[in-house]
Amino acid sequence: MENLEYKIIVGLEIHVQLLTKSKMFCSCAISFGERANSRVCPVCVGMPGSLPVMNKKAVELSALAGMALNCKIAKFTKWDRKSYYYPDLPKNYQISQYDLPLAAAGFIEIPLENGQTKTIRITRAHLEEDAGKNLHTTGNFSQVDLNRAGTPLLEIVTEPDLSSAAEVRSLAVELQRIVRYLGVSEADMQKGHMRFEPNVNLHITKDGKEYKTPIAEIKNLNSFRAIERSVDYEVQRQLDEFSRTGITMETGNKTTRGWDDDAGKTVLQREKEEANDYRYFPDPDLVPVEFTDSWLAEIRAGLCEMPIKRQLRFVNEYDLSDYDAGVLTAERTTADFFEEAVKSGGQSKRVCNLLTQVGLKMANEANCSAAELGITAENLAKLAKMADGGQISATAAKTIMEKMTQTADEPKVIAEQLNLIQKNDTAELEVIVEKILAENAKAVEDVKSGGKKSKAAKGFLLGQVMQKTKGRANPKVVAEILERKL
Amino acid sequence: MDCNCKKLRDDIAAGRIKSAEAVEAVFDTIEKNDSKIGSYISTFKEQAIANSKQLDEKISTGKSAGILAGTPIAIKDNMCTTFGATSCASKMLENFHAPYNATVVEKLISAGAIIIGKTNMDEFAMGSSTENSALLKTVNPWNTQCVPGGSSGGSAAAVAAGMCSAALGSDTGGSIRQPASFCGVVGLKPTYGRVSRFGLVAFGSSLDQIGPITQNVTDAALMMNVIAGHDPADSTSVDEKTAPVCDCLEKIDEPIGNLKIAVVPQFNTGADGDVQKAINEAIEVYKKMGAEIVEIDMPHLEYSVAVYYIVATAEASGNLARYDGVHYGHRAEDIENYIDVYCKSRAAGFGKEVKRRIMLGTYALSSGYYDAYYLKALKVRNLIRGDFLRAFEKCDCVLIPTCPTTAFKFGEKMDDPLKMYLSDVYTIAANLAGVPAISIPCGFDGNDLPIGLQLMAPAFGEDKLLRIARMFESKTDWHKRRPPII
Amino acid sequence: MPRFFFWMAEVMSKKIDAELVKKVAKLSRLELTETEVAEFANQLSAILDYVEKMEQLDTTDVQPLAHCLPISNCLRDDCAKPSLGTEKILENAPDTDGDFFKVPKILD
């Protein structure tokens, strides 16, 4: 294949399922994995005579997300019907927003691999209802389950500002972090809470001229891996196709493609010769939404520092590695918990280690967040202080922290109960050291002779002391005494 | 037995008549006459008698039986009921059993009404003669050669023929007032948003409104007291704060002082000679009562039919998309693929007029035509509304004929849809402007067919509108005439 | 014949031809016979001819009016209530497969 110079152009359409208890326009509960067609009512089945009523929370969550994405929130928005026939769409129109989206003209900052950030423009974000699900059986028929029909979705559309598969992935990860931070969505990819549709094409320079390949829209991606791989694949495919056929945006059609994860390929679904005629018009069953300043202020109060900013601040303010800062800021509650513990006097690196090495592991096992383990920030700070002060060993700190999830006792009390307080009493330790030195003349000699054996002998003696004290001696103190005596 | 609603209610509540007797008497009339008239698609004799006996029981123990206390009421078959089918006079929904009651049905039942049956109509309320019913033919009780009007033809005929105390109809472009006029009864279309549409099978959602068809104005007031008010299940029903519900009955017999009535000369002169004459006489009646008559110009009203047949059909094309043979309703037999389910089921389930309107509405919304038709219609709609706002600055109400003609013969307009549409010329404007309008009997033509007088008032002014109507009624006895068939 | 103060345009232009009727029928998911196509082409053309009287009005500065209501923000609190349930919802279904609505295989 010829070596072509090209730029990758990607814009995203993203559907985010909002974290509400009930559906967008009816009171059916949102829940996953229920019996088919059990979470439905006349409204979400589109029965004759039924009418939609807006879910206030969904409107507020959308505005909040819009604010977090630096969008202008429309003072006045309305609902439109988008018409198309499909068995999972019970009314054969979707209630959506067309010309007056709830939020528009914003941006999102995404981290790049080189440590810098890039700004991706957000075209618009609007609220709409989800469709149900068509299931394709092995027989010559399909099944329709409407449990999902009417679930509130935020559709976010970006400008085509992304220029690599890695950037697309980074945006996806960052957006997940943001919506989780704000409680806008659970953003569980496996449950389809976030679905991505990249629009990909290339600007190829050949013989000093620029060619644009036809745009391919990849439908319904719901894993970070699939997002990255499908865009990578599509780039190669379009390069290939251009080399072979020379087809460009002007001569070819926009296509819709699906992602076959097993084959690692995008597959042509349909060619959009004529754009779908969705016949949008204002939904006469609903009234407009008008945001007053006070309502917007109320919603705005739900905003918080965005994860990417917080991560950077953690690196600078708490002297953490970028990696650790990333781990701590992945979830808002964990980051809050960390900062509270630091405010309560815990040394930042120590608190970070306790959280990342012990806390998050336990949280993962308990299927909750680190902040929900039952440990107060004050006690975590106290534990960190004990470890820092040498009152307990690192291993003991882990044991104590585990115990702290089961009792409200202070770490000191637990340490005492478990006999984990280190011996820092120099006088007492000196007696023990004397005794060990006396018992191990050979080793003492090795130390004194210097050379290769010296270090090993020192370690041996330290080990003997620790054994004698059943591990409760502060190794730092013991080492000091040994140094002095030898 | 005189089954006039208010009087019957008073008699039942006072124990002078038993509800069960009244209901049985009405069923006697139905059994005697409805085979000739064809008002009812379905009746619920057993249930009705059982319910009325329960009410009698309640009354005999001194408990309140509600403000409709055991009176037999009919409803149009486009309002959902958990009993019987809700067919909309369509093959599509012939066997559709709604899993819920329309809000108005719930309100009627809790007011003590006995729902005796569901009345015939033009399919999906599309028509002006009830000839578009796919299930039944209804004739005008005054002359069986003539149509009862439509689309609430069954309700109007049933009230005129004494086959219920009162009935509910729905009015999108005159569907309550026009049949009321043709059948010599009272029909009120309330302000848009005054009565809940929840459970009313939608035709043109921004125009549809449920209202009473009764033997006299007082009964219409009584029915309004039952059905008016905000419904949290209908976003387009107006809340109490914006427009408090008034007691329509309280002052029904008190004339309005300093009454100013607007007449629109070009409307009157457009009507048949007999209609013109009756309207002029009605104006004289008001003058004699001291009303001031003001001639006004409403220049945009002549565009009503044009606007209506775009707006209503556009909305209908969306509202009727759900009838696709997938989740409920008629499914055609000869299905080969899932697209067939749609196209063939809809072809078989819908009648000609419904198809025609779906086609027109789809066309008006489709890409390339939206601006010229739909958007333009919405703008002209605003001008029409402006005409009303200006009229109501000067006057209490607008007085015009309900229809340019009296009831026409079967088949007369069936092969020319435009001719049929134009017969709604006087009623449509009130729907487009959202204002309340009433039709009351005001005379007969040379063939002894009733003529209707239409009064329109400012939004949410039903109480006043009814009083103005009652002023006329109290000075005339047109409403007391009964059709020869009974 | 009532003397309307306006009357339909006498000119019967072909606003909509058979091809356009078929296109709209496809969008509407209506299977039409050839007779219906011809009939609708005539009738819809006549209606549209009439409707175009709207063009007589200058609406340059007029806002479109989709609704006459004086209200906005009709909102519901986010509370879940019991649903109808599978059996009840499938009662009206023309064809079912277990807990599902059933349709011929969707090929897309």
Ligand SMILES: [Mg+2]
């Ligand atoms: Mg969408």
Ligand SMILES: [Zn+2]
């Ligand atoms: Zn529901």
